[in-house]
Amino acid sequence: MIRYIIRRLLISVPILAIGSLLAFFLVAAAGNPVAELKAKPGVTAQQIRDLESSLGLDQPIIVRYWKWLLDFLQGDWGKSIALGQAKVDIFDSVMRALWITARLVIGAEILAIVLGVSVGVLAAVKQYSIFDYLATSSAFLMFSMPIVCVAVILKTYGIKFNNLLESMGLDRWLSTVSPAAGGFKGSFGEVIFQYTGTYLLPTLSLTLISFAAYSRFQRASMLETLNSDYVRTARAKGISQRRVIFRHAFRNALIPVSTLFSINSAALFSGAIITETVFGWKGMGNLLVQSIRTFDPYMLMGWLMVTASLVIVFNLVADIMYGILDPRIRLA
Amino acid sequence: MPSDPTLNPLGPTSLPPAGGATVATASEFDATKARKQSTLIIRRFFRHRLAVAALVVFLLICAIGFLGPLFWTISVEDTSSRGYLPPSAAHPLGTIQTGKDMLAQLIIGTRLSVQIALVVAFGSTLLGVLLGALAGYLRGAVDSAISRFVDLMLIIPQIAVAAILVRALSGSWYTVAFILAAFGWMTVARITRGETLSLAQREFVEAARAAGAKTRWIIFRHLVPNMIGTITVNTTLAVASAVLSEAALSFIGLGVQPPDTSLGLIINENYSQITNRPWLFWGPFVIIVLLSLAVNFIGDGLRDAFDPRQTKVRA
Numbered sequence: 001m002i003r004y005i006i007r008r009l010l011i012s013v014p015i016l017a018i019g020s021l022l023a024f025f026l027v028a029a030a031g032n033p034v035a036e037l038k039a040k041p042g043v044t045a046q047q048i049r050d051l052e053s054s055l056g057l058d059q060p061i062i063v064r065y066w067k068w069l070l071d072f073l074q075g076d077w078g079k080s081i082a083l084g085q086a087k088v089d090i091f092d093s094v095m096r097a098l099w100i101t102a103r104l105v106i107g108a109e110i111l112a113i114v115l116g117v118s119v120g121v122l123a124a125v126k127q128y129s130i131f132d133y134l135a136t137s138s139a140f141l142m143f144s145m146p147i148v149c150v151a152v153i154l155k156t157y158g159i160k161f162n163n164l165l166e167s168m169g170l171d172r173w174l175s176t177v178s179p180a181a182g183g184f185k186g187s188f189g190e191v192i193f194q195y196t197g198t199y200l201l202p203t204l205s206l207t208l209i210s211f212a213a214y215s216r217f218q219r220a221s222m223l224e225t226l227n228s229d230y231v232r233t234a235r236a237k238g239i240s241q242r243r244v245i246f247r248h249a250f251r252n253a254l255i256p257v258s259t260l261f262s263i264n265s266a267a268l269f270s271g272a273i274i275t276e277t278v279f280g281w282k283g284m285g286n287l288l289v290q291s292i293r294t295f296d297p298y299m300l301m302g303w304l305m306v307t308a309s310l311v312i313v314f315n316l317v318a319d320i321m322y323g324i325l326d327p328r329i330r331l332a
Numbered sequence: 333m334p335s336d337p338t339l340n341p342l343g344p345t346s347l348p349p350a351g352g353a354t355v356a357t358a359s360e361f362d363a364t365k366a367r368k369q370s371t372l373i374i375r376r377f378f379r380h381r382l383a384v385a386a387l388v389v390f391l392l393i394c395a396i397g398f399l400g401p402l403f404w405t406i407s408v409e410d411t412s413s414r415g416y417l418p419p420s421a422a423h424p425l426g427t428i429q430t431g432k433d434m435l436a437q438l439i440i441g442t443r444l445s446v447q448i449a450l451v452v453a454f455g456s457t458l459l460g461v462l463l464g465a466l467a468g469y470l471r472g473a474v475d476s477a478i479s480r481f482v483d484l485m486l487i488i489p490q491i492a493v494a495a496i497l498v499r500a501l502s503g504s505w506y507t508v509a510f511i512l513a514a515f516g517w518m519t520v521a522r523i524t525r526g527e528t529l530s531l532a533q534r535e536f537v538e539a540a541r542a543a544g545a546k547t548r549w550i551i552f553r554h555l556v557p558n559m560i561g562t563i564t565v566n567t568t569l570a571v572a573s574a575v576l577s578e579a580a581l582s583f584i585g586l587g588v589q590p591p592d593t594s595l596g597l598i599i600n601e602n603y604s605q606i607t608n609r610p611w612l613f614w615g616p617f618v619i620i621v622l623l624s625l626a627v628n629f630i631g632d633g634l635r636d637a638f639d640p641r642q643t644k645v646r647a
Contacts, residue, residue: 030500144624146579149617152603270491274580292499308487
């Protein structure tokens, strides 16, 4: 198992390396960070050239890539060269943004898996019941919803709910802005109050979308296993319904779902970008949009490398789950 | 099922061929004449009531987008009205901040969103099927090259790459469409590769190869027609996901840019008005949801039509 993990991680090194080269070209082609300066009055061509050479932008792209790569591997991810960013350290900014996003995404993903899988199993076991119709149609609806709209609607009704609370003489509970920088303060009850208020709506918007995918997938895969021969055999042997469902069918029905986990992990990041924009969180989504707007090449590289590595890790986790659920798939 | 009535050993007056529906309608009963596979699929699709309703909704939305300008003649560029007018006879959905007519915006936005979705779906399917079939059929070095390339493309979130490229190139609707297609073919390629791997082992492919058929002939005449069900269903699903991707991209301001517009951009420009002028938000919202719901239902119907075994319930 450990050998398998190590081998998989080693295989991903060249993929990441080629990916970083392509990403570097992509980012460099996207635009020139000093281009905006050129349009400003009173800036001479000489000043721009000086700035470009001090930033290393006058060198050939391969040279720049090589320098970036060597620094990157040594842990120096560079400084932001965007205007108005005051040369912030990229590693710090990316990690700070990642920490904010991770707390949001991990919670939402776990919730979505637990809810999606249980609803999917129930809907399959009680096929064509009212519960099944409700679950299937709501999943279908959520599956077709743009996450933008879910987030905007939740935010609007969150504010209305707050107004209602206030009119009843209570504190405003749901927060529709980024969590406070210094963490939550106050007594234990207050922290819980602030924490839930801040996380509830963004987590809910992300959860609803992923939940739809998981429950649909789980229902289909559970139906397929429930109709397979070995489950009929198990029933024929007189094993209790509960045991058939959980011991025989459920475990196998989880196998295809673990594939969805790896596909969904990259999609979840995209969803987080939108959710963060709506709720004004200063996470990875905000960082991406800002860096693209200002053509901040090294910040974008840092962002892309972190997300790419995360996707690789998620894929590995999915494959390991695959191996645990289905021992026939050997991991060695 | 015999494709030629003369091949039917029971003659023209026999029962409907085996494998047909258990409850045969009158039209089916006298139909001992030849029926092509495609006719059967179309019939099965039209028996799926939800899918047909979805098809109607989809065509209606397309009609709003493509035929709307014939009936609603206020130009999208017309800024002569005041901004944020409430709905009235002159402006059934009011005006947006700049004084443009919302209904005219919606019509153009719907058209461009549908165009983007269709270009993305067909472009990515074409690319994905081609690369997937090549990888699955040729195997060896070609397969590893294409598969590694797919792995590479999958590790970076599509929305991030698309946003960077839109900023670099332009925000016209076709640039957005081509970018989304160029970074959205990987799933189709994986599915096609898997199907091709198993199809290529079958006797008819071996026979074709023994008869001296070229790779291109085998792929387009033998492999692709046998995967047409999977491919079609995936294309419809790609339409739905392209609608949503475009909306997401335009929402963060890195998708379609003015003077072009799209449903995502309209939502981006108007969502802050959801409490004060709800019609500005709910209009584009309803169209997006109906569009992707309809396409998803059509996809479901097609899947059942192509592969009726999946819907049979054994209990």
